[in-house]
Amino acid sequence: MLCRTADLIAEAHASGFGIAAFNVITLEHVQAVADAAQRTGRPAIVQISQNAVRHYGGDVMPLAAATTAAATSSGARLAMHLDHVEDVELLHRTAECGASSVMYDASRLPDEKNTAATRAAARWAHDHGLFIEAELGEIGGKGSAHLPGVRTDPKDAARFVAETGVDALAVAVGSSHAMVTRAAALDLDLISRLRDEVPVPLVLHGSSGVPHPTLRSAVEHGMTKINIGTLLNVAFTRAVRRALAEAPELVDPRRYLTPARSAMTDTIADCLTALTAPASP
Template sequence: MLKKDLVMPKSNMIKKLREMQETNSSLLATNFYNYETLRGIMKAASQLNQPIILQLTKSSIDYMGLSVAVNLAKSSLEEYQVEGWLHLDHSVSYDLVHECLDAGFDSVMIDASEKPFEENMDITRKVVELAANYGANVEAELGYIAKLGQSKEKTGFTDPAEAKYFVEQTGINSLAVAIGSAHGFYTQEPNLDIQRLSEIRAATHIPLVLHGGSGIPGSSLKEAIKNGICKINLATEIKNIFMQTLKTSMAMNEDIDLRNVFPSAIHAVSRLVEEKLEIVKS
């Protein structure tokens, strides 16, 4: 049910993440890929009356078009009366960051983590200077967090001392840390380095971000939140449950009306996001 009579005040995302930091809480950040996945996410956030971060990558922006994707996100937040923000996930391009800020994004991530340390700092500092004109949150990444197709055997955890220097030199608002998570599916249960996370938290004093939230047990997520994680990214599980449900539904009937076929997959996304929101809010 939509709560159209409820006015949800929206705070600046920088301030919201600081609030999460002060209360040992976290926001769930969910990637969406089309109208259907977005609707599933919004129904869950509305049902539980929980704030949500909606994330777009360059691939999703290329697929939907920037203005369409932004309008979908903003109109959905308004329709469902959910406090939420739009975030650019894993941009390696300063120009794309600029485009997204002009389009109304509340937050951007510049990911130069695969570049040399000094180069990572340089481009991140430029994005921070740019984003200040928009009052937007800037997230960066330090350390090795395996992306899709990259080896999960390789390690390169975030060093607390490097993180402290990086934060001081760039002025970022939030930092994605490498503590044992990875993007995509895990071949075995991930073992998060909570001690390292605690040390990074003490050294940096800014909200920390956990990428690769898909497949991490709820108990591990809660422990990470207690030790400084203020934003948890969820992407792979959303794509997977949507497509698996859709494949099952299509295999069971020959209906060509997508309006009859998609709802089961939308509902599956909603159930997943509700489960994650319950973990985060607890």
């Protein structure tokens, strides 16, 4: 069933469990999230990034429609979220496409401009009944919030939330986007300090590079929403390569997309079991 992101995050935040959010690119990604959530009895968030929208010619509606259809027909609790949205036009299509939340990303801007742009985005989102996540980004010339070595200062994070009114904050604690090996180490003490200073749920981006035990520790120390994308693509691509290597004559995409979808489903189910509370009986 299609749920509201705000409800899933609020439940996870209150219970001390994480809520896993998976970035999707193809219909197979969407089906894999729905199938894994159904299999495990866990809720999940399906995320469509601005990059994924760009892949489809800039139109969010086809992938959003597929996500809505998959969620509506599933017995699992699924929410739809737009991720890393920098374009205001796409931001303003959040409700129209069926998503109940958006991550507005002005983190490339200098701090004052990021704060102003995010405040305006949060105002718009709340006027339309939407949950909004943001990212603090560059402070004092530190560069991108997810470059190695960059860390979010708890005081800066608390100030940013107070000045913008966002509902959740993505923080830099040691993970990086697009990691294909699970070797990232998180600053768990910093997560605890952020939890104590910041009055909204914390979000971990770049979680594909973090081992499950460390992700569980991150949740125990205060992280709520765990974003996972590259891990699915690694499983997908490995399965496709294996299928084509075993049968080079294959031309029917169903013959290699089926094992790719199955591999992603197993990967997602493993993440959900590790991070997310089971459904209530």
